[in-house]
Amino acid sequence: xxxxxxxxxxxxxxxxxxxxxxxxxxxxxxxxxxxxxxxxxxxxxxxxxxxxxxxxxxxxxxxxxxxxxxxxxxxxxxxxxxxxxxxxxxxxxxxxxxxxxxxxxxxxxxxxxxxxxxxxxxxxxxxxxxxxxxxxxxxxxxxxxxxxxxxxxxxxxxxxxxxxxxxxxxxxxxxxxxxxxxxxxxxxxxxxxxxxxxxxxxxxxxxxxxxxxxxxxxxxxxxxxxxxxxxxxxxxxxxxxxxxxxxxxxxxxxxxxxxxxxxxxxxxxxxxx
Numbered sequence: 586x587x588x589x590x591x592x593x594x595x596x597x598x599x600x601x602x603x604x605x606x607x608x609x610x611x612x613x614x615x616x617x618x619x620x621x622x623x624x625x626x627x628x629x630x631x632x633x634x635x636x637x638x639x640x641x642x643x644x645x646x647x648x649x650x651x652x653x654x655x656x657x658x659x660x661x662x663x664x665x666x667x668x669x670x671x672x673x674x675x676x677x678x679x680x681x682x683x684x685x686x687x688x689x690x691x692x693x694x695x696x697x698x699x700x701x702x703x704x705x706x707x708x709x710x711x712x713x714x715x716x717x718x719x720x721x722x723x724x725x726x727x728x729x730x731x732x733x734x735x736x737x738x739x740x741x742x743x744x745x746x747x748x749x750x751x752x753x754x755x756x757x758x759x760x761x762x763x764x765x766x767x768x769x770x771x772x773x774x775x776x777x778x779x780x781x782x783x784x785x786x787x788x789x790x791x792x793x794x795x796x797x798x799x800x801x802x803x804x805x806x807x808x809x810x811x812x813x814x815x816x817x818x819x820x821x822x823x824x825x826x827x828x829x830x831x832x833x834x835x836x837x838x839x840x841x842x843x844x845x846x847x848x849x850x851x852x853x854x855x856x857x858x
Contacts, residue, residue: 592654592679592680593651593652593653593654593655593677593679593680594620594621594622594642594651594653594654595611595616595620595621595622595653595654595655595657595738596621596622596623596624596651596653596656596657596675597621597622597624597657597659598624598625598656598657598658598660598668598672599624599659599660599668600623600628600629600659601625601629601632601659601660601661602710602713603659603685603708603710603712603713604623604625604632604657604659604660605628605629605631605632605713606712606713606717606742607657607659607708607739607741607742608621608623608632608641610712610715610741610742611738611741612635612639613741614737614741616738617640618639618641619641621641621642622642622643622648622651623641623642623643623644624643624644624645624646624647624672625645628643646671647671647672647674647675649674651675652675652676652677652679652680653675653676654680654681655680655681655682655683655734655735655738656672656675656676656680656681656682656698657683657685657738658682658683658684658685658686658694659685660686661686662686662687662688662689665686665689665693665697666697669694669697670697672697672698673697673698673699676699676701680701681701681727681731681734681735682694682698682701682702682703683703683704683706683738683739684703684705684706685706685707685708687707687762687853687856688758688852688853688854688855688856689705689856690705690751691703691705691724700726701726702723702724702727702728702731703723703724703726703727704721704722704727704732704735705721705722705754706719706720706721706722706735706745707719707720707721707754707757707758707761707762708739708742708743708762709761709762709763709764709765710765711742711743711765712742712743713742715741715742715743716742716743716805717742717743718743718745718746718761719739719740719744719745720745720746720747720748720754720761721735721736721739721745721746721748722747722748722749722750722751722753722754723735723747724751732747754853755853755854756846756850758849758850759846759847759849759850760846763849767842767845768797768801771797772790772793772794772797775789775792775793775796775797776789776790776792776793776794779792779793800814815829
């Protein structure tokens, strides 16, 4: 449930995967459908049904005469230039803006919507099943009450971690925002290596997929650090130790991840335009 009352409607811009995940989470957490307005010219069928079934208001474009309590921007960064200008009328003195667009800075948002209480947030795709994690940064105009409200709206998809500087959001994007893709690719690599080791391709994929999913759930439930869980699996001189000797070598996974995260962060910075 939300910690504080909303001074106006929660206006969700964009009803795609991320916007839909957030809306579904809000409704499950107790937000009333009548308190939400979705602005999207053509929501997917499943989203259209969710909107209709829960009494959520819907509009193809920003209506006049409404000031948002929370203006939640859930559209791709590539279309923000076109999407934001018509939304300026939704921003009032009590509005807090929340953007989940990678790379789009507070300065960029202000250039379209004016100076306002604004939060940049970076959730990731497991938010769609309530198992995401979100990094967030609030500008100086965000009050403690607004921050508490935004925290409650974001935590429906998983834990929320607040960072100290706006620049940290680009690093969050590189680590957790893009991170699920790295894990999915790990599954692909493990399956392909299993195929080359002699397993049938479909069996190798099932083994890799369930291994990563199970390890992730163990990590989620266990109080132990990742390093301790790794050590728990590793018998001295055993098969796991032999594999880790390759993965943890000076030219193993760590330097590759260093370069990958750096490249993702650089791209997030470039998206700021």
